Amino acid sequence: MTKAVTSSMMERVFVSLFTSKERDAETGLDYFGARYYSGAQGRFLSPDEFKGGIVDQIIGEQISQPGPLPYADLGNPQSLNKYAYVLNNPLQFIDPDGHADRNPCEGVIVEAKEVQQPAVVQNETTDDGRKATGVAGIIEFTVTKTGQPATGVAVTEKNEEKITRNDKELKSDKTEIGKGDTKAGGKIQDKFGIRLQTDGKNETNRFIKQDLKNNKWSMTGVQVLTLTFPGGLKCSATSTRTITNTGPDGLQPKYTLTFTQPIVRSAN
Numbered sequence: 001m002t003k004a005v006t007s008s009m010m011e012r013v014f015v016s017l018f019t020s021k022e023r024d025a026e027t028g029l030d031y032f033g034a035r036y037y038s039g040a041q042g043r044f045l046s047p048d049e050f051k052g053g054i055v056d057q058i059i060g061e062q063i064s065q066p067g068p069l070p071y072a073d074l075g076n077p078q079s080l081n082k083y084a085y086v087l088n089n090p091l092q093f094i095d096p097d098g099h100a101d102r103n104p105c106e107g108v109i110v111e112a113k114e115v116q117q118p119a120v121v122q123n124e125t126t127d128d129g130r131k132a133t134g135v136a137g138i139i140e141f142t143v144t145k146t147g148q149p150a151t152g153v154a155v156t157e158k159n160e161e162k163i164t165r166n167d168k169e170l171k172s173d174k175t176e177i178g179k180g181d182t183k184a185g186g187k188i189q190d191k192f193g194i195r196l197q198t199d200g201k202n203e204t205n206r207f208i209k210q211d212l213k214n215n216k217w218s219m220t221g222v223q224v225l226t227l228t229f230p231g232g233l234k235c236s237a238t239s240t241r242t243i244t245n246t247g248p249d250g251l252q253p254k255y256t257l258t259f260t261q262p263i264v265r266s267a268n
Contacts, residue, residue: 104233111261121136149184164217193257217255220240
């Protein structure tokens with residue numbers, strides 16, 4: 001008995017897998033538009049070429065003959081391999097069309113500035129619901145994307161912090177905290193400081209404040225902000241900050257807050 005072949009039987013099955021590209025169920029290859037990628041081999045099956053030649057984006061005319069794209073960077077040997085996927089660095093870059101590596105967070109900038117110098121805080125409620133007294137300053141972050149303030153960006157914070165008293169390490173913490181969203185102007189603030197647990201009584205608070213004044217205290221932390229933009233783009237912004245009352249000459253009368261500008265990378 002002969003069985004008719006229907007169009008549905010000849011359909012090739014595609015599913016979205018690696019970086020949301022279509023994967024051919026028959027070949028196991030991922031379709032990137034310009035060429036196919038083999039996950040089994042960890043490379044593209046053809047070199048990075050642009051068959052129509054390069055077109056100037058301003059005048060709209062072809063300015064080179066078809067052939068390999070001039071993506072090579074002699075300072076980065078990985079760029080010389082025209083079969084590699086995003087310079088063999090898929091944790092930081094993506095390839096949207098099969099032609100070149102691209103950092104999706106390239107146009108994202110996070111700037112930090114001090115908006116409040118370190119000052120005494122008392123009986124503050126911490127993220128775990130306890131009360132604390134200590135010294136803290138406020139850092140304001142401004143998030144922009146392609147030069148425009150980015151509002152409505154969900155921000156979470158991860159910290160690794162080390163606290164010392166009179167040059168002796170007291171503790172190291174790793175915490176992950178929900179921070180909320182960027183507001184008007186792409187701004188979000190973060191309070192950073194040395195805060196010690198208190199029962200809220202005046203006597204306890206006086207003791208804590210005297211201890212923070214009369215001894216050398218320092219807290220240094222590496223902060224990683226994860227920014228999730230509307231549409232799903234994720235970027236990380238990493239910086240180091242320190243609050244201390246210790247200087248080259250020892251104990252200082254005031255606390256200072258210093259920090260590095262955040263380094264932005266892809267977090268997708």
